[in-house]
Amino acid sequence: MPEKPTLASESATRATHALALAPVTAPASTVDGFVREFLQNLNFNRGVALSTSSATDRYFALAYTVRDYLMARWLEDLRRQREVQAKGVAYLSAEYLLGRQLDNNLLASGLTDIASEALASCGIDLDDLRQQEVEPGLGNGGLGRLAACFIDSLATLGVPNTGYGIRYEYGIFRQTFEDGQQVEQPDSWLAYGSPWEFPHPEAAQTISFGGHTETYDDGGVQRSRWVPGWNVQAVPYNYMVPGYQNGRVNTLRLWSAKATNSFDLRVFNSGDYEEAVRAQTFAENISKVLYPEDSTPQGKELRLQQQYFFVAASIKDFLDVTLPKDFDLTKLPDRIIFQLNDTHPVIAVPELMRVLVDEKKMEWEDAWAITQKCFAYTCHTLLPEALEVWSVDLLGHLLPRHLEIIYRINDDFLDAVRERFGDDEMRIRDMSIIGEHPVRSVRMAYLATVAGAKVNGVAELHSQLLREKVLPDFDEFFPGKFTNVTNGVTPRRFVRLANPELSALITDALGSGWVTDLERLRELETHAEDPEFRARFAEVKAANKRRLSAVLRERDGFEVSDGHMLDVMVKRLHEYKRQMLKILHVVTQYESVISGRVVAADLQPRTAIFGAKAAPGYAMAKNIIHLINAVGSVVNADTRLEGRLKVLFPPNYNVTLAERVIPAADLSEQISLAGKEASGTGNMKFALNGALTIGTDDGANVEIRELVGDENFFLFGMSEPEVEALWARGYKPAEFYQADDNLRRALDLIASGAFSRGDRSTFEPIVSNLLYDDRFMVLADYSSYIAEQVKVDAAYADQDAWNRSAILNVARTGFFSSDRSMRDYIDRIWHTPPSF
Numbered sequence: 001m002p003e004k005p006t007l008a009s010e011s012a013t014r015a016t017h018a019l020a021l022a023p024v025t026a027p028a029s030t031v032d033g034f035v036r037e038f039l040q041n042l043n044f045n046r047g048v049a050l051s052t053s054s055a056t057d058r059y060f061a062l063a064y065t066v067r068d069y070l071m072a073r074w075l076e077d078l079r080r081q082r083e084v085q086a087k088g089v090a091y092l093s094a095e096y097l098l099g100r101q102l103d104n105n106l107l108a109s110g111l112t113d114i115a116s117e118a119l120a121s122c123g124i125d126l127d128d129l130r131q132q133e134v135e136p137g138l139g140n141g142g143l144g145r146l147a148a149c150f151i152d153s154l155a156t157l158g159v160p161n162t163g164y165g166i167r168y169e170y171g172i173f174r175q176t177f178e179d180g181q182q183v184e185q186p187d188s189w190l191a192y193g194s195p196w197e198f199p200h201p202e203a204a205q206t207i208s209f210g211g212h213t214e215t216y217d218d219g220g221v222q223r224s225r226w227v228p229g230w231n232v233q234a235v236p237y238n239y240m241v242p243g244y245q246n247g248r249v250n251t252l253r254l255w256s257a258k259a260t261n262s263f264d265l266r267v268f269n270s271g272d273y274e275e276a277v278r279a280q281t282f283a284e285n286i287s288k289v290l291y292p293e294d295s296t297p298q299g300k301e302l303r304l305q306q307q308y309f310f311v312a313a314s315i316k317d318f319l320d321v322t323l324p325k326d327f328d329l330t331k332l333p334d335r336i337i338f339q340l341n342d343t344h345p346v347i348a349v350p351e352l353m354r355v356l357v358d359e360k361k362m363e364w365e366d367a368w369a370i371t372q373k374c375f376a377y378t379c380h381t382l383l384p385e386a387l388e389v390w391s392v393d394l395l396g397h398l399l400p401r402h403l404e405i406i407y408r409i410n411d412d413f414l415d416a417v418r419e420r421f422g423d424d425e426m427r428i429r430d431m432s433i434i435g436e437h438p439v440r441s442v443r444m445a446y447l448a449t450v451a452g453a454k455v456n457g458v459a460e461l462h463s464q465l466l467r468e469k470v471l472p473d474f475d476e477f478f479p480g481k482f483t484n485v486t487n488g489v490t491p492r493r494f495v496r497l498a499n500p501e502l503s504a505l506i507t508d509a510l511g512s513g514w515v516t517d518l519e520r521l522r523e524l525e526t527h528a529e530d531p532e533f534r535a536r537f538a539e540v541k542a543a544n545k546r547r548l549s550a551v552l553r554e555r556d557g558f559e560v561s562d563g564h565m566l567d568v569m570v571k572r573l574h575e576y577k578r579q580m581l582k583i584l585h586v587v588t589q590y591e592s593v594i595s596g597r598v599v600a601a602d603l604q605p606r607t608a609i610f611g612a613k614a615a616p617g618y619a620m621a622k623n624i625i626h627l628i629n630a631v632g633s634v635v636n637a638d639t640r641l642e643g644r645l646k647v648l649f650p651p652n653y654n655v656t657l658a659e660r661v662i663p664a665a666d667l668s669e670q671i672s673l674a675g676k677e678a679s680g681t682g683n684m685k686f687a688l689n690g691a692l693t694i695g696t697d698d699g700a701n702v703e704i705r706e707l708v709g710d711e712n713f714f715l716f717g718m719s720e721p722e723v724e725a726l727w728a729r730g731y732k733p734a735e736f737y738q739a740d741d742n743l744r745r746a747l748d749l750i751a752s753g754a755f756s757r758g759d760r761s762t763f764e765p766i767v768s769n770l771l772y773d774d775r776f777m778v779l780a781d782y783s784s785y786i787a788e789q790v791k792v793d794a795a796y797a798d799q800d801a802w803n804r805s806a807i808l809n810v811a812r813t814g815f816f817s818s819d820r821s822m823r824d825y826i827d828r829i830w831h832t833p834p835s836f
């Protein structure tokens with residue numbers, strides 16, 4: 001049993017020294033104070049002198065110093081949370097795409113200028129140390145980044161929150177291109193260790209797997225118990241989550257797997273060295289690597305082990321460590337809400353039931369009543385293939401007691417359904433948590449919906465489609481359970497830090513309150529009418545383009561051409577996101593010039609910038625990446641374009657690159673097939689940084705367009721109902737190919753091998769898929785897209801009008817702050833007002 005911190009550990013009660021009794025205080029927030037702390041860490045923590053220190057030493061010493069300034073707040077916050085026992089949020093997420101920490105922690109502690117001056121006085125450039133930081137890529141894309149934005153906002157709002165997740169030893173793979181094709185490299189982000197984590201092996205939890213269940217007589221009461229087959233240790237690593245200059249620091253607790261008895265000396269001495277450490281490697285595999293899929297579950301047992309591992313450790317940690325010893329568990333819903341970030345942590349539901357019924361010996365009905373109030377579920381997708389299902393064989397093998405509990409939950413649920421709807425076997429079959437086809441499986445989204453107090457989608461349209469199309473029976477059966485909370489992004493990282501020039505312009509006009517009250521941006525509307533302000537805005541965008549150009553030159557040897565519209569599409573590579581539509585636009589423009597039908601000089605100079613990782617097992621996505629790079633190398637080298645059309649595809653798109661690309665963008669590509677993108681969050685980041693959006697009415701694009709105004713948004717393509725109607729009529733993509741000359745020429749050029757050294761087979765899978773399948777209707781939306789891009793070119797020619805529209809985009813998208821999202825979760829789902 002891990003060491004349980006008491007309110008005042010014994011030693012504290014015996015302390016006499018004034019310092020030991022004094023509250024923890026932060027070092028002096030002065031340049032001298034910072035220099036002293038920095039050198040202290042460099043010399044005594046890193047064990048080097050300034051003169052012999054490496055850049056890594058100096059970076060770590062800086063990180064330790066910033067930590068020291070935040071530590072007092074963190075410890076005080078933990079003490080207050082233990083004292084006040086206010087209701088908090090436990091955010092359960094298999095992914096956190098945190099990005100670099102240094103700048104955010106400097107900003108949150110208000111130390112950026114002091115640190116910069118202090119380091120300069122030691123002959124050190126803060127920017128050099130920034131480059132040393134490896135970003136923790138513990139997520140795939142939208143879902144992981146959203147979790148990171150949310151915990152930032154909860155700390156800034158002063159809501160007690162612990163983020164729980166997995167400390168993957170290897171995060172999302174590093175992407176390189178070889179001959180234009182994606183190659184995955186392991187992400188050894190911990191090679192030098194991380195200065196931002198606090199390991200607590202003494203607080204490790206024992207997590208069990210496998211084995212069998214048995215029933216036994218417990219003083220006349222029949223009870224069940226789990227007899228596990230093997231177990232591992234879950235070691236917690238704590239990370240600070242500082243609020244923005246509000247003295248608050250919440251905790252992100254990521255679990256790392258370690259073998260219970262890491263080394264079997266007896267076996268070792270018998271000479272079987274392999275066997276002696278097998279348990280260790282086996283155990284540590286659990287938190288070894290992030291699964292790089294972001295929409296198609298592979299159903300691998302290790303993935304389920306990961307999910308149960310961090311969920312069980314988190315629930316044990318909260319019940320046995322955070323809660324006071326004698327806490328009355330019937331009051332649990334007044335003390336905590338476990339938010340399920342998609343279905344990945346939903347095994348938490350049967351785990352809490354197991355603990356309450358089997359270990360705390362609670363009556364099933366009482367335990368279920370508590371459990372239903374303690375969980376809420378956020379769904380982040382609309383793709384049926386992204387909804388996780390686990391075969392009962394696999395789940396029963398790994399977690400036999402949990403399967404029994406799920407069966408019981410399902411039986412009680414179906415009884416209630418029969419109660420309500422009578423013996424409608426088809427409905428029973430459709431609503432059962434246990435699906436029979438193709439194999440008997442647990443439908444995790446159904447379990448989450450039955451158990452959750454609330455179920456929400458992540459944008460208005462998404463939540464509507466969830467209720468009407470994905471889970472209609474459940475919406476009917478659980479009136480009031482379904483709600484919506486539109487996503488948001490943290491303005492600290494994605495405006496204040498990523499775009500310091502725009503931030504200065506806004507603060508100059510409005511004061512600095514907008515950083516924690518983003519709706520204040522609305523006051524910029526009047527400034528949009530001021531030509532002088534527009535000119536300064538234009539200078540800010542130009543400066544951000546120059547900065548991006550310097551970054552891409554140094555990072556990838558790319559040149560960003562002056563005077564080009566930067567047309568940016570950065571997100572995971574997935575067919576529903578339709579990077580194919582963007583590359584077809586480029587090919588259409590290219591073909592129009594090389595065929596002589598358009599004069600290059602008439603083209604609006606434009607650079608299409610792509611950023612996208614494909615799941616390693618997703619062949620079509622990897623082929624599309626190859627095509628984008630192939631088109632890019634041909635177009636960029638073709639002098640007939642006179643340099644007026646460029647394609648850049650910097651590899652390894654991640655949070656750090658996003659922070660450079662987004663502020664420099666003119667045009668934001670949000671072109672998914674309507675009804676497929678749950679929300680999108682990149683779309684929000686672009687609008688807040690003064691890019692105009694070309695997009696479909698999908699996900700949060702709808703809400704962006706409603707807020708910025710139709711005249712400040714380039715809408716194209718079918719709406720979701722139109723997509724459904726075309727599908728119902730029977731969609732024949734080849735008809736669109738036949739009917740549209742531009743489309744035919746563009747597809748024929750790709751098919752001809754023009755971008756693959758004459759080899760027609762290279763991209764044939766893409767072309768034939770579009771002509772005979774085209775599940776995401778690229779061909780159907782092509783002509784509308786191309787027509788809207790012509791309007792974009794025309795609009796961009798009037799830079800002053802464009803800048804006015806861009807400023808209005810900034811002014812009217814304050815709604816998309818993750819602070820607002822958190823306030824919505826608090827009002828509609830959590831009821832955890834900021835405390836103390």
Ligand code: 26W
Nearest residue numbers: 142143294295297380458677678679680681
């Ligand atoms: C098990 C495989 C797997 C892994 C991740 C399936 C599904 C996921 C995520 C739910 C995919 C994801 O990141 N979804 C994105 O979530 C964002 C945050 O809500 C939304 O803005 C995006 O629209 C949605 O695609």
